[in-house]
Amino acid sequence: MLDSNKTYSAEEVYKSILRRIIKLELEPGQLISENQMSIDYGVSRSVIRNAFAKLAQLKFIEVRPQRGTYVTQMDLNYISDLLMLRTAVEKEVIYEMFTKLDDSARVELVKKLDKNIKEEEKYINEKNYSHNFAILDSEFHKTMIDSVNRYALVVILGDIMLHISRWRNFDVEFADRVHELIEEHKNIADGIRNNDLLRTQECMAIHLETITDIYESAIKQYPKYFKK
Secondary structure, eight states: OOOOTTOHHHHHHHHHHHHHHHHHHOTOOOOOHHHHHHHHHTOOOOHHHHHHHHHHHHTEEEEEEETTTOOOOOHHHHHHHHOOOOOHHOOOHHHHHHHHHHHHHHHHHEEEEHHHHHHHGGTTTOOOOOOOHHHHHHHHHHHHHHHTTTTHHHHHHHHHHHHHHHHHHHHHHHHTTTHHHHHHHHHHHHHTTTTTTHHHHHHHHHHHSSSSSGGGHHHHOOOGGGGO
């Protein structure tokens, strides 16, 4: 919700609109206008125009000639490709964890992951990807990636991975998946605990591949959300 008493900078406007798109507050396929956004944020149309230009570069909005500016629909083929890329990165991280970290380092890593999971369980009954759980989910993956000093890879992929973030917000609420995510995290941690490289990689692949099971039902219930 916007604060009518706040004075927004150009950067804050851009980040706020981006956040609203990723959180699905501005829905895929929704018509948006410079005029209305200018009123909502209390800024000039040029500020909104610049924000829209950045969002268009990230493929979160598109201008349709003679029709207006729309939030882009989710392209499940594109998201599937991004998930495959993210999976490849995290499976390589897991490989390095098993080949470059000694046993004591992996024991300490598992302790950190177990602590994270205990915090996640406080939100097991959440119906959506709440702020606190989303942070913990991100921290779970960051803990593993940081253990082999590879977080720069995630930073490099940062902008395009925002599309995965939007999909995740939809996926978790649509399929009521918070409890599943926690179980999947437990399986990954157990794979590391049991010194089982292939099992850990398999669990990570299962955790990140989130489209197949809900593809048809998601498109049927929310046809306007997805690119045909």
